[in-house]
Amino acid sequence: MAKVKSLADLKKIKDEVQSKMKLRENSEQPEKMVQVKVAMATCGIASGAKETMNYMIEEFDHQSIEAVVTQTGCMGYCYAEPTIEVTLPGKEPVVFGHVDKKKAQEVIETYVKKGELIDGVIPVNYKTIDE
Numbered sequence: 001m002a003k004v005k006s007l008a009d010l011k012k013i014k015d016e017v018q019s020k021m022k023l024r025e026n027s028e029q030p031e032k033m034v035q036v037k038v039a040m041a042t043c044g045i046a047s048g049a050k051e052t053m054n055y056m057i058e059e060f061d062h063q064s065i066e067a068v069v070t071q072t073g074c075m076g077y078c079y080a081e082p083t084i085e086v087t088l089p090g091k092e093p094v095v096f097g098h099v100d101k102k103k104a105q106e107v108i109e110t111y112v113k114k115g116e117l118i119d120g121v122i123p124v125n126y127k128t129i130d131e
Helices: 007-024 044-049 048-060 101-114
Strands: 034-039 067-072 084-087 095-096
Touching: 034 044, 034 048, 044 048, 048 067, 048 101, 067 095, 084 101
Parallel strands: 034 067
Antiparallel strands: 034 084, 084 095
């Protein structure tokens, strides 16, 4: 991390942190935004979920995509960690497995931006609990 040498440097760091926090915090209307939950139980963290979460936060911010990125506990798919659950506005949640930085970029470019499913959805017959 660079040294803070002026008030401008400190303000720049503050703005960057606040921008990243905005993506992680609850918004007033999260149902109108892309929502991403990253499984951060022990197995997820050991598999790289923290890096995946940080990458997604940075990419959403960089691409100016309104999103809420949060962490959650175990989703029960330990064999497929890191796992993320993505909910697009008005759609059912979809869980993706083995999400490293490359897969996270594919999820953003194909599923988040275009609404097209990609390989890696788990389980294959994914249903919501209400069905």
